[in-house]
Amino acid sequence: MSSALSFSSICFEQGCWFKGERKIRVADKRVKMPSSMSFRVSANSSVNSEKDIRIGLLGASGYTGAEIVRLLANHPHFRVTLMTADRKAGQSMESVFPHLRAQKLPRLISVKDADFSTVDAVFCCLPHGTTQEIIKGLPTALKVVDLSADFRLRNIAEYEEWYGQPHKAVELQKEVVYGLTELLREDIKKARLVANPGCYPTSIQLPLVPLIKANLIKHENVIIDAKSGVSGAGRGAKEANLYSEIAEGISSYGVTRHRHVPEIEQGLSDVAQAKVTVSFTPHLMPMIRGMQSTIYVEMAPGVRTEDLYQQLRTSYEDEEFVKVLDEGVVPRTHNVRGSNYCLMNVFPDRIPGRAIIISVLCVAD
Amino acid sequence: MSSALSFSSICFEQGCWFKGERKIRVADKRVKMPSSMSFRVSANSSVNSEKDIRIGLLGASGYTGAEIVRLLANHPHFRVTLMTADRKAGQSMESVFPHLRAQKLPRLISVKDADFSTVDAVFCCLPHGTTQEIIKGLPTALKVVDLSADFRLRNIAEYEEWYGQPHKAVELQKEVVYGLTELLREDIKKARLVANPGCYPTSIQLPLVPLIKANLIKHENVIIDAKSGVSGAGRGAKEANLYSEIAEGISSYGVTRHRHVPEIEQGLSDVAQAKVTVSFTPHLMPMIRGMQSTIYVEMAPGVRTEDLYQQLRTSYEDEEFVKVLDEGVVPRTHNVRGSNYCLMNVFPDRIPGRAIIISVLCVAD
């Protein structure tokens, strides 16, 4: 589940960001249309083309790659012009994902045969642990959004502890921007390398960061019970992900040891300006896509559930893809299936002083 | 979901209970074979019969009734000789549940046509709210196990608050024994009327009661994130339970307001000898049967996760249907599907002083 998709943004310069700008998310990843200098040139040079930003896709034959293709297909400014997939090099994308047959897509090639001078930006959909070296080798002019976990943790020691291997691009790590658009939009605009957040961390940070920032909840005893569909685990053939093993049953996994823990704690600690340790228990659900985080928090003294609700409403009132539902309405993963939304809401707990936050979003198919 | 099944026991006299006695659970309901006086007679009078205790089933055409039939079919001492189902009176059980075609079952009749002098005990599978009056009208010699929620709450006012209607058998309520066998076995043996516990309360009380009794966990801030399959909601045709509404998605429901809350708190408060208020959030899963409670607790000062684990091992070492798994092994609902087991385990939390308890069992099909 560690390769699950989530929000990110790609942003190419300091250009102003205004409400109503055209946006598309890639699965749960938000891809912003830039009004950038660098691209204005290419836009001028190909005046008739509606899709003037050329995208390269590394690792295109997984579920993540397919989802990016599906979403970029409708984007007015992006077109996919380069696709790599080492094991399926030479094949058409249609042969790997028949539902993409209507797209006009380049043939899959090996990454070593890729000519990166022909693209403006790259989405990297490669497995964890393989990405650092490959991105290190890309031309520095390229904007890069990495969808793996390889660049999400600022703390190199923490990365090596949780992922069990040395970090192979320590220098590059320093310039990485964590791609949670709604929270870090200005930084993302200036970034060259964006680390796309994990799915669980997205569903958790979107509601918690504004509440911590406003001092409305305590940092202690944040308890997160998360539930996810299967697609986040990718297309690899593992016994645990067989239909016969998943259907008609649920189970926890990685109790307290899931690799998204340090990413969640990094995000919450940043805003808390103190080390935050969370309780995080993910569960695997018998569904392909979708994720829910049910978050149990203690409110700061004197704070009421309504205060949490109002804070979240205010924080996201101008956001296209994050919606705080009407009071009392329960977010359901059914309502975000295949979409780019994060829906959330706040509920009073029976225990005085506590609140329950529910957020749902969709992971890649 | 409030009509979901759970554990119970039926017990007919003071006879000793020993390890190894033959037991069968009805769905999650434990049905004990009595070594009772009253039945010894009938056993004597029909020496050759293997199934000498005659059972009446009220409300046999729902999922609960079907499950009782299925399980009693293999029981060496029980046979179903009377079945009522008002709306389907005159039909065969096979026509309502074709998978029961191989059973030799009496035809469904209306409850008003039932001759209760021909049975020794009754399982009452009627909807909440309709059961009090019917049980009030049964011969007092009958042993009764009620699977509805109508007799689960000792506090009449609480019943009327949560179920929104007056209690119609207040006198009867006084003699009710709450049928959680593992915890109340001796009382159950002497009971005439047993209130079968709800599914959620069973999955929660089985792990928590021994821990509270041993003063290993705090009474405050018990947070329960529960997940259930659909069958507990019964066979009634509601839009919310349609395949198209349930499949491929999850959602919370009845946040903080689920009717199992007072039942859970009643059980925990009894053993805590103080009012316990819990956080309880149920979620509906895209699966027919199965239930998991993920319970987040604070341990008493100085207590370690291992202490909780050992307490549960000790509490249930002689139990047939409650199993504490080996250390680190995650209970999965897949492993209890269609069975009578409750599997549980304890895990350390990342937050010091906290623990995570997971229990799974199966609700009726």
Next chain:
Amino acid sequence: MSSALSFSSICFEQGCWFKGERKIRVADKRVKMPSSMSFRVSANSSVNSEKDIRIGLLGASGYTGAEIVRLLANHPHFRVTLMTADRKAGQSMESVFPHLRAQKLPRLISVKDADFSTVDAVFCCLPHGTTQEIIKGLPTALKVVDLSADFRLRNIAEYEEWYGQPHKAVELQKEVVYGLTELLREDIKKARLVANPGCYPTSIQLPLVPLIKANLIKHENVIIDAKSGVSGAGRGAKEANLYSEIAEGISSYGVTRHRHVPEIEQGLSDVAQAKVTVSFTPHLMPMIRGMQSTIYVEMAPGVRTEDLYQQLRTSYEDEEFVKVLDEGVVPRTHNVRGSNYCLMNVFPDRIPGRAIIISVLCVAD
């Protein structure tokens, strides 16, 4: 299942139809963008609007209505300006279908309060049997696409036999055009009232009509084994469509008596110029959307499987939404989920002289 969706086209005048014209299908319904006189006016009068054809939706709160909204949302020329739903009048569409929350949609009103002078065309998503009278009452200037079965059968007696009630708009029936775009495009262009085909009939006629027309298969012994997801049965709460009844099992239904039979036979008989009687057995699958027809045919003397394949390739080579897959590739419903495609292929049978045709498409969600 009789209300399941399928292909249709709406076409507003004699304007030429060319490859590459912009098309959108509503679920399995194809909605053509007109280049019509009548609309040129309104187009002129609102030069800046990208969505100048105003659509009314009758019966908007069912799955069919929701699907039309979803698809029209992306259509460059249509906008939904009127929505009726008698039982949910006064509600917002978002409250009925939360996934449509991002659309700017009018509030649901009662059909009796609708002002049809404000729309250019109507999609009628009402239940079978209720539609004839309502459409009879609409202004005659309106273009109408009816998604029910009420106008699909030309033969009034046959309608009354299969649907068990008198036809209430016999005069209107005479001008109806059956909306299977690929096969009846020119007629549809001139039609005022289009009867949207059923889902099964679409999946069957698309492959069989060209083969019968070319005399490649015999009219006798056409055997159709069809499989469908649940959504076609609509959002009505029926026990048979509960999750617990559908999940993890399959079953045939309406063996030989499904109401789509006369529609299928009408279409095949038209092109065969003789009465064609088919064997048609639908099966209900544990999935929300999707449909497959596996069709077993006898080829005409001397005809080979390759001839069938070539005929279908040729028939649909210019079609956007009907695709004959590469030789040997099996169409899967997974590949059309949520889309507008019909994929098909032809396979040799082991029995000499026979062939197997598989077609898949998606029914409404």
Next chain:
Amino acid sequence: MSSALSFSSICFEQGCWFKGERKIRVADKRVKMPSSMSFRVSANSSVNSEKDIRIGLLGASGYTGAEIVRLLANHPHFRVTLMTADRKAGQSMESVFPHLRAQKLPRLISVKDADFSTVDAVFCCLPHGTTQEIIKGLPTALKVVDLSADFRLRNIAEYEEWYGQPHKAVELQKEVVYGLTELLREDIKKARLVANPGCYPTSIQLPLVPLIKANLIKHENVIIDAKSGVSGAGRGAKEANLYSEIAEGISSYGVTRHRHVPEIEQGLSDVAQAKVTVSFTPHLMPMIRGMQSTIYVEMAPGVRTEDLYQQLRTSYEDEEFVKVLDEGVVPRTHNVRGSNYCLMNVFPDRIPGRAIIISVLCVAD
């Protein structure tokens, strides 16, 4: 799917078979309780044991092995005393299949360490192609039921053609009895080596063999559209069987080339006394267990659907596990889930002279 389970019988001598004898099926495999000479001895020597026939299980860690364990657990005369699983040797069965934790089972060992002198009979649950050599090496005194496809085809050339490898136990093949109990009971009683039928062949031969034998249907143009759950494909990790690939969609596979074809044709040809060639198209369903064959036949001249129905009723009236449903009742896989039944029925077709036969059973979990 070729390793899917199906009916079989194990029978150890000429002992009389009477209605009402205790029977248990292993998944879809019928295991008869023998009243055999050879076992009478062991029965005598362990007079107090209720389970006196000692069973060895080869390949116990797959779904088939687990299912045999589950069913034998309740059998009054069999006990499993030897279990092999090469890759999981040294593990407990509970660690591989936690739902079997309550069974008292021997530890898994490697087949090379097995002492076959300690068992009376063997169930062989090994993969196709590996079984011939292993069974060849077993003591000849052992009764053997092989659940693979390795011994199902009498014709060695046909085996080698369909399975693409030489037959490694040609001599042994000659004494094999095909284990379709209801049709070959007397032969099975005398057999030493029983080849357990495939799941599809069982669901097809049970209805067709009596009809062909009675000359009620034509041998030509038997068209079989079969649908199966996933478990038959075994527990091997293949991309095609991932939850994300199976859920919410259906597809045909192995069109006309499925390995069960020669087995089906062998059985039908035997009784037809002529070469029968069938049309057979299997489909993969999004469910774990269960199978349906929808069979389209031409009746012999003058024969009516009722004649087929009566023939099947008569053929199976004394059978425990094969049931012909009441007229018009559709067999559903839901009704055989986890059971040993084959349910069937006959329906008139719209095309005169044709009939539709539906049979359902359950494949291994």
